[in-house]
Amino acid sequence: MFLTFNDALCEILVENEFQDGLSKGDFQLRDSFRKQADEIYTKVTLRKRETSFFTLYRRFFSKLGYTERVKGILEEFSGGDGFPEECYFARTFREDEEGAQLSEDGVRLGFQIRAETLRDPEQCAYLLRHELTHILDILDPAFDYDTSRPLSEVSPSEESLFRDRYRTLWDLSIDGRLERKGFLPQDLKDRRASEFRSLFLNLGVEAAEQVFAALWNDRRPSSGELRQMVTGAVSLCAVLNIAAEIFGEGEFQPTFGPGSSCPLCQFPTHEWAEPTEELSRAVNEEYPAWEPTQGICSQCANRYLFTAAFSTNSPGITRKIIE
Amino acid sequence: MSQVYNWQLGRKMAYPFEEKHPDHQFAFVFNINRCIGCQTCSMACKSTWTFSKGQEYMWWNNVESKPYGGYPQNWDVKALQMLEKANPGKQEWDATKNGARRPYGAYGGMTMFEAASRRIGPEGPQRVLGYLPSDEEWRFPNTGEDAAKGPKGARGTYDKQGASLPEHNSWFFYLQRICNHCTYPACLAACPRKAIYKRPEDGIVLIDQERCRGYRKCVEACPYKKPMFRANTRTSEKCIGCYPRIEGKEELSNGTPWETRCMAACVGKIRMQGLVGIDKKTGDWSNDPQNPIYFLVKKEKVALPLYPQFGTEPNGYYIPPRWVPRPYLHQMFGPGVEEAIERYTAPSRELLAVMQLFRAQQAIIARFEIKEGPKVYETKINGKPWALFNDTVIGYDAKGNELVRMTVEEGLQKRPAERANSI
Numbered sequence: 001m002f003l004t005f006n007d008a009l010c011e012i013l014v015e016n017e018f019q020d021g022l023s024k025g026d027f028q029l030r031d032s033f034r035k036q037a038d039e040i041y042t043k044v045t046l047r048k049r050e051t052s053f054f055t056l057y058r059r060f061f062s063k064l065g066y067t068e069r070v071k072g073i074l075e076e077f078s079g080g081d082g083f084p085e086e087c088y089f090a091r092t093f094r095e096d097e098e099g100a101q102l103s104e105d106g107v108r109l110g111f112q113i114r115a116e117t118l119r120d121p122e123q124c125a126y127l128l129r130h131e132l133t134h135i136l137d138i139l140d141p142a143f144d145y146d147t148s149r150p151l152s153e154v155s156p157s158e159e160s161l162f163r164d165r166y167r168t169l170w171d172l173s174i175d176g177r178l179e180r181k182g183f184l185p186q187d188l189k190d191r192r193a194s195e196f197r198s199l200f201l202n203l204g205v206e207a208a209e210q211v212f213a214a215l216w217n218d219r220r221p222s223s224g225e226l227r228q229m230v231t232g233a234v235s236l237c238a239v240l241n242i243a244a245e246i247f248g249e250g251e252f253q254p255t256f257g258p259g260s261s262c263p264l265c266q267f268p269t270h271e272w273a274e275p276t277e278e279l280s281r282a283v284n285e286e287y288p289a290w291e292p293t294q295g296i297c298s299q300c301a302n303r304y305l306f307t308a309a310f311s312t313n314s315p316g317i318t319r320k321i322i323e
Numbered sequence: 324m325s326q327v328y329n330w331q332l333g334r335k336m337a338y339p340f341e342e343k344h345p346d347h348q349f350a351f352v353f354n355i356n357r358c359i360g361c362q363t364c365s366m367a368c369k370s371t372w373t374f375s376k377g378q379e380y381m382w383w384n385n386v387e388s389k390p391y392g393g394y395p396q397n398w399d400v401k402a403l404q405m406l407e408k409a410n411p412g413k414q415e416w417d418a419t420k421n422g423a424r425r426p427y428g429a430y431g432g433m434t435m436f437e438a439a440s441r442r443i444g445p446e447g448p449q450r451v452l453g454y455l456p457s458d459e460e461w462r463f464p465n466t467g468e469d470a471a472k473g474p475k476g477a478r479g480t481y482d483k484q485g486a487s488l489p490e491h492n493s494w495f496f497y498l499q500r501i502c503n504h505c506t507y508p509a510c511l512a513a514c515p516r517k518a519i520y521k522r523p524e525d526g527i528v529l530i531d532q533e534r535c536r537g538y539r540k541c542v543e544a545c546p547y548k549k550p551m552f553r554a555n556t557r558t559s560e561k562c563i564g565c566y567p568r569i570e571g572k573e574e575l576s577n578g579t580p581w582e583t584r585c586m587a588a589c590v591g592k593i594r595m596q597g598l599v600g601i602d603k604k605t606g607d608w609s610n611d612p613q614n615p616i617y618f619l620v621k622k623e624k625v626a627l628p629l630y631p632q633f634g635t636e637p638n639g640y641y642i643p644p645r646w647v648p649r650p651y652l653h654q655m656f657g658p659g660v661e662e663a664i665e666r667y668t669a670p671s672r673e674l675l676a677v678m679q680l681f682r683a684q685q686a687i688i689a690r691f692e693i694k695e696g697p698k699v700y701e702t703k704i705n706g707k708p709w710a711l712f713n714d715t716v717i718g719y720d721a722k723g724n725e726l727v728r729m730t731v732e733e734g735l736q737k738r739p740a741e742r743a744n745s746i
Contacts, residue, residue, distance in 0.1 A: 008554075012458065034536070041536055041557075050377070050555040093459055 001078055002086045003067060007054045009091040010061040012115045017064055033060060066118060073125055077132040082139050084109040091115060100131035102138060109135065126178075126185050133174045137220070145223045151230060154289050157266055165199050165230035169215065172196060176216035189216070201260030202295050203233050207246050214240045232294055262297035264290065273301030282308035324436065327507060330607050331631040331657070333425025337437050339450050339512045344606045345526035349504045349564050350638040351586065351596035352619045352626040354681065356645060356667065358593045360386055360469070360497040367588030368501075372563070377555030380461045383562040384501045384585040390651065391467030391495075395460035398548040399630065402435070403654070405452050406632070409438035414632060418658040424607065426624060427631070427659040434634020435509055435546050451509040451544035461551075471495045488646060489664075496644040499593070501585060502549040502562035503629065503637030504528045506606075510561070513544030525598055526638070527564035535559055546633040569598070569687070579720055580687045592682040595619075597689065598721075613690045615677050615718070616640075623674050625666045627656035642667055669704040676716040679729040686726045688718035699732060 018030040033056070040052045061067065074087060084107055092098060092112040101110045111131065117123045138145045151162035172192040178184045196215075197208045211233075215221075218240060221229065229236040237243040262269050264287065273279065275292030282304040283290050290296075296304075326335045327342040368384035385394045393399060406414055414432035421428045433441075439449040471493045473481045485493035504521075508528045511519040518534035519541060521527070530541070530550065535558040541550040542559060550561040565583035567573065573581045581587065586594040597616040600609035611617045619626045619640065626640035643652050645664045652660040666674065676693045693716050700711035711731065718727040738745070 008458075034538075037557075038536065046556060049557060053557055093462075 001071070001074055001084075003071065003074075003089070004087070005058070005061065005067075005089045006091045007057065009089060009113070009115060009118065010054070010057045010066075012091070013066060013119060014057050014060045014064065016115070016119060017060075029060075069121060069124060070118075070128065073128040074132070076129070077136060080136070080139070082106060083135075087111065089113055089118075098127060100135055102135060106139070122185060126183065126188075129178055129183050130171075130174055133177065134170070137170075137174075137223075143220070143223050151227060152289075154287055157264065158287070158289070161199075161261075161263060161266065162230040166226050168192075168195050168199055169221070169226055169229055169236075172212070172215060173218070173221055176218070177220065179216075192216075198260070200233050200236065202293070203246075207233075210246060211237060211240065211242065214242050231289075232291070234293065260295075262300055263294045264296060264300045267297065267299075269297035269299070271298040272296070273298045278308075279305060285311070328424075328606055329434075329507065329634060329636050330424055331427065331628050331636050332434070332634065333420060333422075333427065333429035336434050336507075336634050338507050339436070342606055344506070344601045344603060345521060345523050346601060347524065347598040348506070348526035348601055348608070348638055349569065349596070350599050350616050350620070350640065351501075351594065352616060352640045352642065353499045354593040354626075354642040354678075355496055355498065356593075356642060357591045357681075358386065358497040358499055359591050360388065361590060362386055363588050363590050364499065364585035364594070367584045368562075371565070371584045373560075377553040378560070380464075381551045381553065381560065382464050383549070383551075383560075384499070385464055386497050386499045387464070388468045388470060388495050389498045389655075390472050391470045392498075393466065394464040394500075395456035395548050396463070396466050397460070398456065398546075399655075401454060402452075402546040402630070402633065405442075405454065406433060406435065406438055409433055409441045409452060416632075416658050424605075426621070427627075427657050430632055430657075432632055434632065435544075436507075436512065436634055449513075449544075451513045451546075453509070453513070453544040453546065455539060455543045456548060469495065486646075490648045491646040494647050496647055498629075498641075500547065500549070500629075501583075501639065502528065502564070503547060503635065503639040504562075504564055505638060506636035507634065509544040509546060509633070509635050510541035510550050513540040514538075515540055522566070525564070525566070525569055526601075527566050527569070528561070529563055529566070530559055530561055532556070532558050532560075546630065546635065547637070576686070579724075579726075581685045582687055586682070587685045589682050595681045595688075597687050613692065615680055615688055615691050618673070618677055618691070623666060623671065623677075624659060625663050625670075625674060627659050627663055630655060631657045665705075669707065669709050672712055672714060675711070675731055676714045676729075679716050679731060680718050680727065683718065683727040683729050686720055688726060689721040690719045690723075692717045692719070696730065 014033070018033065021027065021029045036056055037053070040049060040056065044052045070089070077083065084102065086108045088108065089111045090113070092114055095114065097112050098114060098117060099112055103110070113127065117127055137143045150159055151166060152158035172195070175184055175188060175192055179189065193212050196212050200208060200211070203211060221239065225239050228239050234243065237246045260268065264283070273296050275296060279296070279301055280292055283296065285308060286304070324337040324339055325341050327338040329336050365382055365384050365386055369382065373381045373383060382394060387393050410433040416428050416430050418428035435452045436450070438452040442449055442452055471481060472495060473493050482492035485491055504527050506526070508519065508521065511521060511528060515538060516534050516536055518531045520529060520531065522529065537552065537557040537559065539552050539559060542548065542552055550559045553560050568576070568581040568583060571578040571580045582596045586596045595615060597614065599614060599616050600611055602609045608617055608621060612622045626642050628637050628640055631637070641656060643656055643660050643663055645668055649660060670678065673693060677691060680688055680691060693714050696713035696715055698710050699713045702709055713730055713732045715728060715730050717725060720726050
């Protein structure tokens, strides 16, 4: 596999190693660099200075074992059909921007990674394994990864909610697999559980724990199954074959926790509206897929009732309800 | 370390080199009260000196909103914290000990040079107390722009009675910054390659690009964080005080020394730059009350140095913003803030005339003269009577040639009655 690292990433990591050395009273590495850098200043033209420094930093970067660190992890995943042959590592400053992306032709793999992550062997190994598992899923025809269709046919806000859920469910499925292989850092399972709860707040605490455990320990879901799961707690449990276990014989009674997000406006709310028949009709005019089990905040409820009251398409709803 | 005299601190202080002074010193006065934060100065500098590859994050001139802004982020907060950590609870001024050579009293705390000995790293004690800003801290020069300081502990809110002088409860102000071309430069003191020097003719501090090896010790040491590292040449660069213009080599200037680009471009007319003579015996400024910079800093004492406690004797001076709470200004400009604001708020006849010279033209004004005019207005300021005179101020260059003539009252152009509406 052919690896390339962003020059600024190499530079900052090498400079950090110098500082580490200096703080321990070890000047050798820094002095050896300066000696070679001096030659660039004196013997290389100004025009070629930058390139020469990049080469020098890359040499030190490799010498310090960073290339091997990454290569080792990549080799665990490469070898299969269609796995990209080139990999580029770019620098990012934010944790939420870290990740991997496959080029459209599937030949190149791009990573965005922070210098801090690459410096920490455990953190780096986890990030690479997590992202490479995503890539393997994408490359697997059985997973049936498809970005051409939106997750929601209804609205951008629902698309945004479903996208968050898709990402989280896929992430935790991957982390479950990594844990079984002994590759998951401590505390990460709790973080994933909390992310899961925040996206399915209407499940309630106990049910959320059961569903999370099922998902964590389940086989890998396909992209199609993930698409179904994101639509709501009922579909999620149905795909996981635990609907009866979670909801019993009766109808699903959602729990709307204080501070959880309203599925329509996405704002956290402490005031959930009572889903009446009139309200359902009013909301369904704009959001046909919405069901009372998904919950609705009182502000949204007022807004849809108000709109419906003045809409000619809703003869059943009278002005009375807003008086 | 040698002992050198720092008149801004009113005492001698430790410095890694012997005391030595140029013939003249590049100095400037910025009137914070007038700045509108338009960044024309920043762009004038950038389009002249730092528009090339590798200089993308390099702003030799920048204007930041205080208290939250900073380029690099939090540069001053970090420097002050380091000083406080080195000498806890003792970073204080004794403003009672003033006199001709200690105009603001005496500083009893530690400077960046003195505190350096308390922070011993693996390479031994630092020459100057400092830190190297991270890449992230250089990334956003406008962080905190126009963000006002509200009530303490209440995030995102403003005081309901925010605006009433003498101090506003909700406030911010623009701080204009270039290299201070310090009398005792920290960058120069820290450079292990001796690549930084102070020009003997005008005190402008420059980095010899041939000698620089990119160790970034100057970036680490300068408390104002004005030397900047250029990634493609692997050397540090900094404001050069537009020295070709100061030398009169600007093509259109006919050999007359011109002010720097950032000064000349200022649309708010907040800037004045010049050269002050140096008394080689004392290292202090030569007595020259007709030099506008000398007049503003030494005679009228309306302009104050930025963070004088750092100890570098910066040559940039600021007329403090009159609406800002005084403790903040005391920390930033040292003692003398009250007096400076008082004098600026009810300016003397002479000061009001000199204020007209700010950005009146491009050439450096070496001397001014005032011709008295009639009284045109009377009022009371802070309960005291105050009068406005329409005096005329005349600016001269170093050779005595008249450069500009301004009246206190703005000139009026009368158009002929038959073409009153034409342009």
